Every structure is written in C-alpha cells, then in structure tokens.
Amino acid sequence: MSTATVPVERRLRLPRPRIDWGIAVTTLLLATLVVVDLSLQPALADITQIGLLVQTALPLLFVAAAQTLAVLVRGIDLSVGGVFAVANTMTAVWVGAAGGNHQLLLLAVLVAGLAMGAINGVLIAGLGFQPFIATLGTWTAYGGVALMILPSDGGAVPLVLTSILNGTVAGIPASIVIVAVLLLAWRVLRTSRFGTQIYAVGDDEERARLNGTPVRRVRLLVYALAGLCAAVGGIMLAGATSTGSPTAGDPYILMSLSAVVIGGTSLRGGAGGVGLSVMAAFSLILISDIASAMNLDVWVSVAASALLLLVMVTARALVERRAEGRTP
Amino acid sequence: MTRLRAPRIHLSTVSAFALCAVLFVIATLHASGFASGDNVRQLLVFASFVGFAALGQTLVVLSGGMDLSVPWLMAFGGIQLSHWATGGMPGGAAIALVVLVGALIGVVNGVGVAFLRIPPIIMTLAVGGLVQAYLLSLGLLDSSGKSPVPAAAVSAASDRLGPLPIVAWVWLVVAVAVGLLLSRSAAGRRIYAVGANEEVARLSGIDVARVRLAAYALSGAAAAFAGVILAGYVGNTYLDIGQPYLFASIAAVVVGGASILGGHGTYWGTVAGALTLTVLSAMLPLFHLSDAGLKVVYGVVILLGVWLSQSGGELLARVRRRATISPEPPHSPEVTTSAP
Amino acid sequence: MRLLKVAGLRKSYGAVDVLRGVGLEARGGEIHGLLGENGAGKSTLMKILSGVTRADAGSVTLDGEPLTLGRPTASTAAGVRTVFQELSTLPQLTVAENLLYGAEPTALLGHVRGRRLRDQARELLARFGLERIDVDRRLGTLALGDRQLLEVVKALRETPRVLILDEATSALSAEDSAWVLGQGRRAAEAGAVVLLITHRLAEVRAHAERVTVLRGGDDVLAVPTAEADDDELIAAMLGRRVERLYPRRGGAPAGPLLRVSDLSVGDRVGPLDLTLHEGEVLGIGGLQGQGQRELLMALGGAVPWSGSARLRDAPYAGTSPKRAIADGVTLVPEDRQREGLLLADPVARNLTVGSLPRFTRPGGLIDAAREATAAAAQATQVGVAHDRLGSPVSALSGGNQQKVVLGKALLADPSVLLLHDCTRGVDVGTKAEIFTLIAELADRGVGIVLYSSDLSELANVCDRVLVMAEGRLVGEVPSGELSEEAILRLAVGSVPDRAEVAA
Amino acid sequence: GSGDDSGGAGSGGGSGKRHEIVLSNNYMGNEWRPQMVNVAKFVAGSADYRDKVKLDVRISDATPAAQIQSLQSVIRKKPDAIMIDAASATALNPTLEQACKAGILVFSFDQVVTAPCAYKLPQDYEAQATDAVNWLGTQLKGKGKILMDTGLPGIPLSETYVKVWKKVLAEKYPGIEVVGTFSSQYAPGPELQGVSAQLARNPKIDGILSGAYVASDIKALKQAGRPMVPMTGLDFNGGQKQCATEKLKCFFIGAPAFVSGMAIERIVKVLDGGQQPKQEVYFDTNYVSEAGQIDFPHTQKLETLKAGENYYPDGADSLVTPISFGAHDITAADVLGK
C-alpha cells in the first residue's frame, strides 16, 4: 500500500485511514474462502445449497454474537455452552411436546436465555466475579439443567420451527434471512446510545464512569443479551437437527471465542463488533467445509484447517500492522 | 519484603487454599474415608495432573496470554512417549526428549504470538490442531504387545516415596521453584510486567518477545510432562487423554486468584486451584447425585466457594487497613493505537 | 451573584487522610485558583464536587441549595463540569463520540444519527476554533495535547454553572494553555464559578481573582490573588520557602556525548542532525506535535528510526529500549498512565522495573533488600513519600505518579536522559527539587534532552534549545539569547498557519 | 499415515464402475473408532471388494452440527452410499433424509440413526447391558457392594446401560447395593480416576459394573491394594489378556470394530440389487474369562476367552476383539493401520 505523501501528511496531521482495516481484512478473507469453496465444489453454487450451509452455520453465528457482546465489555462468556444446551433441550422437550401455542413457548425459551444471561450479569456486575469464573460456574450448572431436561439426544422439535428454518422468504432461504436480521439487530444496537456505552465500558471502565455511564447496568444488560443470543443459537440447532441434545452446546464455546478473535474483537474489550465475529464464524464453517470437500487424509485435513486458521490471522495481523503504521 | 508485593495477590492465594481446605473438611465429615491416606494420595496424584497442565498456563496467563494447546501437548507427551519407548528408546531418555520437544512446540506458540502478533487463543488453538494432526498421522494405535508406557513414567505416577506419591514430590519441588521464579526472580518480574502492560514493559527495557517465548516454551514442556505422567498413571495413551485438562488448566489458574487478563496471580494460587477443583470433583459423587444434579452442584459450589473465599480475602484486606483500589489493568497497545 | 460553598469536607482512603475538613468559597464570574503540593487533595476535592468520589463528611452548596454528592449525574444536572487531571475521554471511541458522549443526537428508537453526530461535533470544534481535529479519528490516536483540549471542549459543551479545570494546562504549550484559560475566562464572564487547579503560579497570577491553598487536606490560605506574592503562596503550599525555582548551573557543557546524523522516523520526522554534549541540558522546543515525541522516542529506541548515531565514540544502535537503557540512554515517556507506569503495581516495583538487572543476583533471583533500599533512596530523591512505596501507584496523586516515572528513569543511572514533560503536574516545591536534580546530573556530565510544553522551563533550565517544526529542526536558540520570546518566535514563525494563534 | 482415500487405490486400476461409498465418522478420540475405520478400509481394499468399492472416509468434529455439515458436502458429491457412525441418534435425520431423497443409500451402524429411510445395523445395547448385569449378579450370588459406571452423560449408549442396570438390579438382585458411581467417559483415564476415587472411599467392593475399561479397573484395584473382584467392560485385548492370564472373573461386552466391514458387505449387496432388512440387529458375542462362568441367563452369544481366537496374548492392549470376521482374515496389523 502506497502512503500518499500529501502536504497534510508531512504536517503530521494524518488523514485517518479512510477504510476500516478490521472490516476490510475480515471481509476479504471470507470472500477468498467462499471462492475457494465454490471452486472446490461447484454444486454449492446454488441458493438452496448455500441456504443449507448457512443453516448449519446459524448456531455458531449466534453463539459468536453472544461471545462478542461479552468480550466487548472486557469479559468472556463460557456459559454460552450451557445456555445453548438448555434452550436446545427446552425446545426439543417441552416446546415440542406441548400441544398449544409453539411460538409463545419459543418466546419463553428466549426469556429463559435472557434470564440465564442476566444471572451471569448479576454475578459479574453485581457481585464482582471475574467473568471467566462466573461463567465457568454457570456453564457447568446450566449444562446440568440441560441434562435434567433431556438425559440424552431426542425429543421432538415443533414443526413451526423446522418449517420456518427450511422455508424461504421471497425465494431466499430463511437461514440467510435470519443472518440478515441478526446483522440488522446488531446495527441497531451498535448505533444506539446503549451501543456507545457498551464500547465505553469495555474501553475503560473508570473513564466511562467519569462520563456518567451506569457501568454495572450496562454490563448486566450485555450479559443478558449474550444469554439471549446463545439461546437463539440453541433453538437454531434444534431446528436444524429437529431434535434436542443436552451436550450440543459445549463445542461452541471455543469455536465462538476463536470466531470473536479472528474477527478482530480485542479480548481487552472496547474494539470490534458482532458483524466481524459473524463473518469470522462463517469463515470457520467454510474452512471445515473446504477441508472436508478436499477429502484428504484425516490428519492432513486437520492440519489444513489449522494452517488456514493461521494464514487468515497472520494475514490480518500483517495488514493491520501496516495500517497502524500510518496512524501516529 | 512483603511490602513490595501487591497485597491482594497474596490474599487471594491464601483464600484459595482456605476454600480447598473447607471443601475437604466437608467431604470428610460426610464420608470419613475421604481423609484416608489412600484417598489423599489419590487426590494429590489427580491434582498433580491439573497442576502440571496449569503450570505453563499460569505463566502464559500472567504474561497476558492463554494456551489452548495444552490438551494436545499432553496427548503428545503420552503418545509420542509410548511411540519412542515401544520403539526401543530407554524410558528416561524418551521422557526427557518428549518434554524437550514439548518445549520446542511451545516456542512455536511463542513465535506466533510474540513476533507474528497472532492472538494467543488462535495461535495456540492452531498449533494444537497441528499437533493433533501429527498424532493422527502416527496412526494412534500402538501395535506392539508391550506395555505402551515405559516403566519410568508408570512408577513416577503410581509409586510412593515415603508418605507421598512420587509425582506429588515432583510437583512440590516444581511448585517451590516456580513460586521462587515468580516472586523472587527478575524473570518473574518481567512476566508480571508484560502481563500488566506490554507497552510500559517494553519502554522499561524488557524484551517482551523473549518473555513471551519463555512462557510458552515452559508451558509446552509442562504440558508434555503432564501428559507423560498421566499416561504413566493410566498405563495407556489415546488422543483425547488431555481433553479434560483444557478448561481445568485455565480454571485452576483463575480459581487460584489470577486475572485472566494477566498481570497478577501466583503459581501457589494455581496449586490451590488445582487441589480445589480435584477435591470438589472427587467429593461430589459421594452425595449420590444424578449426573445432571452433580453438574449443577459442581457449578454452584465453584461460584459459592470462590465468592466466599474472595470476600474473605477482601475482609482480611480491610483488616489490614490497606488502601485498596480496583487494580484495573491498563490498556495494552493491543487496543491503544496511540503514537508512535 | 453565584456562590459555591464547600464546608468541612473529609475524605480518607484506608489509613490515608486525604481531606481533613476542607472549606472553600468561590464566586461566579471569577476564576478561583486552587493551589497545593502534590497529594494535597485538590483532585480529590474536585472529584467529590463532580460526584465521582464520595466524601466521608461535609457539605457543598451551590447558590444556597445543597448539592447531592456521590453521583456524577447529580453533579452534571447541577451544572458542574469537570476537566479531569487524568483525562476522562475514551481512547477507543471517535472524537465525535467522545465530545457528544451521553448527549448523542438520536432519532426515535434511540438510534444515534451518525451524520448528525459528526456535524454537531464539527460545529462544537468550530465553536472553539479546533476545526483542524478530525471528528472521525479514534481519540486514542491523537496527541496528548489534543486529547487535553478535547477534554476542555467536552466540558464546555453546554455552558456550565461550575467549571473545574484540574491541571487542564499541565500538558499544554503556552499558546494552548492561553486558549484554555481564555475559555475559562469566557465561562466566568458567563457567570460560572471557575476553579483553576495548576502548578504554574504564573497562570494563577495572570488569570485568577482569588486563590485558595490546600495543604495536607486542609485549606490553609484563601486570599484575593493580588494580596499575596508568590513566596507567600509557595510557603502556604509547602509549609516552607523555596528560595529559587530554577537552580544556578555549575559546570558548562563539555565535549560531544551523543552525535546523531540524519535521523528520520518514518516519513514524518527528520532527517535531522543533533549533538548532545556531556553535561548539557539540551531543550527541544516548538509547537505541540511537531515531531518532538517521535524524536525522543527514537533516541530512546522506542520507535524504529533510520540514520546513524555515536554515543561517546562507540556507535549507538538504539534499536530497542532495552539496548538503549543498557547503553545508558533512558527515556521518561510522555503519557505516564499508558507508557510510564504499571498502575496496579506498588510504587517500589514501578521504580525498579526499569533497572532489574542491577538487582539481579547471578542465580537470577532479585536481591530484595538491595532493591528495597534503592527504591526507598530513589523515592526520597524525587520526593515520593515512603509510606507510599507499598501501595499501588494508581493510588498516588497525579504529580506523585509523575515523580515515580522520573525516579524509575533515574534509577537506571543514565548517561543520556530523555525527558518528555517530566514535570507535568508536579508541584512547585518538587519542581524546584527536580530542576536542581537535573542541574546536578548535568554537572556530573550526564547529557539531558528535555522537551517541555512549558516555555519558561525551556528558557530557564536548558543550555541551548533546538526548535522543531513539521518534523525538522528549524532553528536553535543558543544559551546567550535564551528567552521564552525567542523560542516562541522561532516556533510560531516556522509554522505559517499557526502564527496568528500566538499573537 | 495410512491413506483414507479409497481402499482400492492401492490396486491402482479399478474397473472404474466401482460403488462410491463414503464412511462418515465423527470421532477419533478413543481406541474403538480408529480400528473401525481401519477395518472398513481393509475390507474395501480386500480382494473381493477392491473392484466393487471406492471408499472415502470423512471424519468431522464430534458434534452433530459438524457431521451434518460434512454430510452436506458429501451429499453434494452424490456418492452411491453413505455409511455412517452417527454423532447422535436423531440429530442427523433431516440431513440423512435429504441424502435418501438425493438417491443415496444411507446405512448406519454402531451408533445408528432413527431416520426411517436409513438401513440400520445396531448393536443391541439392552441385551449387552442385561447380560453383563446378570453375569455379575450371578457371580455375586445376588448380594454385595458394587461400583457402577455411568459412561458419558448425555449419550444414548450410557443412558441405556444405566437404565437397564438399575432396572435389573432392582428387580432381580435387591441384595446388590451400588455404593458408588463413576463416569468412565469411555476412556481409560477417567475410568481409572473414577474407580480409584471410589475405592479410596469404600473399604469393601465386591464387583464393578462398567461399560468400558476392565484394564483400568484392574489397575485401580491393584494400586489400592485391593483383592480382584468380578468386573464387566468392553472387549479390549488389554483387559482380556490380564483377565485370562491372571485368572480374574471378567465379562466382556461391546461390538467388534469390524461392524464397519459388515456394513460395507451389506451396502454392496443392496447396491447390487440384493435384499437387506432395514433393521438388522447385530447379535454380539460376549466373553467370559473362565468356562465356569458360562451358565447364567443370557440373550447374546457367549464364549470363553481362547488365546489367538478371541484375544491375543502378545497383541496390543488397544485391540478390539475379535478382529476378523466371515471369510476375511484381518490381522492385528490391519486393524491397527500399520
């Protein structure tokens, strides 16, 4: 990248980088992976196929969104695994079993997610727990609750859900629409006053307080929202598999965390965003899709995924360092 | 020179041990067998696995990182060992070599984090993946009829020396050493400084990259060694042998009172954390709970315990009438793109 | 006539009694100076007024009605606006988001209207003649000086009833300080009570109608400024007299110590040559952000630079702070909170972290006893109370934090010392001590490069001042002709579009 | 590493009209799955099949979502058949229904799925569990204190085992008391830890009812200096060796790794137009370490351990026994992928 030496630049008043490098890089990487995947399996170049791929990605996307929220306020949420499982099993057991109004019951599941997130919030913002410990505890506890609801895979998911998930809106697969909705919701949140407060708290709690930010309340709300997102993730998996699983949540903890970091959200809070994590999460899905499409030796494909991960992040690090170099 | 050490670190370590003790007493009251020598020795052995896995983790976390490759390095420690040993290499040599290679793998982590500026979580995750790939390429299943684990590892993990199992002694020695390293050595100071604020550390003339490298290298070695003794104890190896220790290793560090964002904590705290987690998961089955109930209780007890022990620590602090302010770790360059 | 009345305010942190029943009366329409040594309790008092710190006892009334203490929102509602000593602006947010934080223009659904936000921010900046600042920049990427100015702009977003300037000028160059004080005056004319905290007596003399002096958490003097001369004020602050702020220099500069030729940092600074002599105090002047920071950082090995340098007669690499310190070149960086201090760590550890090798035994263990004594000695030298060695440095007052940073650099006993505003926020007494210290060091042959935002410091402490503009050296004021005017003239003359500001 | 790509690849030129079969597996962490995969490769590469079968092996992460995703990329390639060891009995159904619709033959084994369109070769968990508990009950003459393995909470296998064991114990052996449970997680380490922990706390143990590693139980008993007791577990060579040589009372359940090979045979049969029931329960053979222990009520086949036939004195501990079936002669080396 050539740094134009306009007189302004010489005068130490640098123009801010017009492009946000974080977003640029993440998008670029995603795009590349899409191209690779498409060229590897042409059959994928078809809206319904893509819809299916996105559908399998949905749970991760939502958990990643949840994780991002927690990380933005300088926290971390391991309990997404538990919340996910509880929501997933609730959907498969008593929403499915119940005769009556499934939409309403699904709403109840969301509320449960919100509540579980709020508990994290109280522990962290109220009782001053370290986020890692607080959510480690609740993760295990929620996981147990999920096992109580459903001892092992099974249950029946309401048709409403599966049909919605497999349906289309104006020809576009529902799964894609859902992603769009998620991103829209994030945009609304980000551009709200509350959105700014989230970043302020993550940026520097003390200064945020000096500016009259209700730090505790912000934290609490953020974790509640994280719970909500994780719950949606659980519901999505239930929809995609038309069954419940009490252990389905745990693998998403690490995946969501790496999605967040790959997306460029700093674990020290205040920088990044859900949009980035969603893109990164989808990149992860694509990586494993590519790995399995190339149909290599097991160990080769494991290695390949690991290397792809590294390549992505290194590329990002390099580009961003360049970009940084331009700001004083 | 206690006044040179930030008081709250000290306290959190103490209260972590207190928590462990309380749990142990409760368990003993419920089932007297719990305090039996056999059981205590068992617990020490189990705890030492966590303790070693969490050793490097502690250093890495203190320096502001995280090592997710620990479980795979443990698997490496076990499987590679059995590979070399069944291949005819003398046990002792094989163990030394495995630990050495573990350290080298750790260095790879360090290089990625320190020089390529790859976020620790991703770097260590990826390296873990590569190690996993390598182990898969070995074919996993050893075909020799011989015992897959050399006698040295087995006896280290299962034999006794005086009242305690050998591993426990090893662990004790290592803990003392690491404790000294952190609290008394220049290297320790550098680790804390880097974890507290990388930029300040750099401007203070600390070679941040080298500190990081060292931390990850030690982590690799410790994890590999944890794998060795675990394999020795189990008398067998398999790919997932390290999996239970991924979160356990980090949890031990944090329950021990360290900040996950780096800068403060102690290895003795981690030791307490490891013991606490082990005692807890060993005592809960005594209460004849369902698996589900057991998980719930486990989670709740961790929260309750940590909360009580920490507020206990705060109380002590107030008794000492120390001016306490929340030691909010300052911004790292990671987020502050202020000049240059 | 507006009136701010503070009575019997008490505050203690653990064992430390910070405020011991402070009283204060300030009138609207006036600028009221507030003086006191570091740690006297000034900031604490201000934090209480702005609701971010709770008082243990005491009352505050504004125009007779009591001010609810302990809640920032309450104070804000009452019209109290504060420029905090350790800034309150958020580095990750953009300038616009910072300026309008909490007052963002929202559409229905509470959705912030981005364009509107930035327009309002621009208007606000325009109102204060700061158009040059880009409202979309992440605030953290601005120079400390600009961040300081924005802090002021933010406080003046709406016309305040009480305006608190807590060392708002300590990081600023003459003309920016003038600007800030001008703003204070305007607010006063608009009827506000303006509280001005500064360690620059001259500013109080020039701008404040009245002055109150705090010591040890008590108000020990309150007079119209005209009725007390500097010596009385200083005596009140420190409980002793300071015969002269700027020491007389003993020896004169000797042979060359550090010779730098065509040094450049990126494409912004340099190429420039300079020579620092043994025992010389070399000042670096110029308007803010002309590359002085980069120059000092480069010499300290903190940023990559090109060019060549020789220290005495060996080549000097300066490739990393570590190498630099080992070679005897140490830096006191600009931003104490983000570059200088491990805030959560004890004072003693902060003092020694820069020179660990000195306390390391062959085995690699630290000689705790030697470290402790060295730390204590250093604390005495820079005037940090020993009863604070064990407490987190974040618990020290601003000025005392700055002393710790300086002490840390000195402990590495350098042969070249690079000082970036090393007396920022330090009280007169200690300033005098620090200057004496600098003089002593120089007399011992140490070479010192000193950048200061305070012209009088440059004029009175340095042997010679190099003036920078646009990353280059544009001139030199030799020891004979040293004066604030001379420096300012060179500085301003060389940056066309800022000439009028100084006028 | 042994090439997953087409067992037939070794034989270079195939007739080209080979059936494309994809083996979808989701886990390699323990010792059973890798052997299962290796057997599949062996059979696909064996003389009878190398010209009929082209085998791809896909191994996803151990989550339903991951296996679904992997399956989808498989479906896009439209192979002739998918043989699957599933991550979940139910979660994959929608995806597998898609596969069937796409005209792909779906054959599930080991952990089977409930999708109606899929062929199933399940093991009879209930029968295994029932035989095991009955054996132990007989050995203990209906009374004593035992430890019970709860397996891996959340997976169907464990749920069935535990349910059956509790039921049978309550109904037929009220004199037997479960004094402690442990979760073997089907890995040697956790089982050893779990049993050891319980031993330390229970001065008297008369039997161990486990669905996993007998070898770990033996080790635990030895370390605690306790007498050996009757125990049940999976048929791994390691445990069998010890039980046989040291004359311990052991009972071994669990499917052999070659069910994958059996699956291939049946798939080829169907693809060639033959008949195959949608659901064919694989009746496992269980093993007792001594002849004297044979007579008790059991539903599955039962044999005593015979060196070289159903256990291998100098074979690897990790071998799942027996290793060969039908006309094949599979050697330990083949199973262990050497």
Ligand SMILES: Nc1ncnc2c1ncn2[C@@H]1O[C@H](COP(=O)(O)OP(=O)(O)OP(=O)(O)O)[C@@H](O)[C@H]1O
């Ligand atoms: N959070 C805290 N915990 C403990 N002591 C504190 C804390 N904050 C301030 N102090 C102490 O209160 C005293 C007064 O601090 P304050 O910041 O008000 O001083 P100041 O008058 O503003 O000094 P300066 O001129 O250096 O800014 C100092 O000794 C400081 O150490």
Ligand SMILES: Nc1ncnc2c1ncn2[C@@H]1O[C@H](COP(=O)(O)OP(=O)(O)OP(=O)(O)O)[C@@H](O)[C@H]1O
């Ligand atoms: N140089 C310093 N370094 C650190 N803290 C200081 C320094 N000077 C004062 N303080 C702290 O600021 C607080 C109030 O300041 P000050 O020293 O004026 O009062 P004091 O020393 O407590 O009482 P007195 O003035 O009667 O000695 C004290 O708690 C002291 O610890």
Ligand SMILES: [Mg+2]
């Ligand atoms: Mg102050």
Ligand SMILES: [Mg+2]
């Ligand atoms: Mg005093």
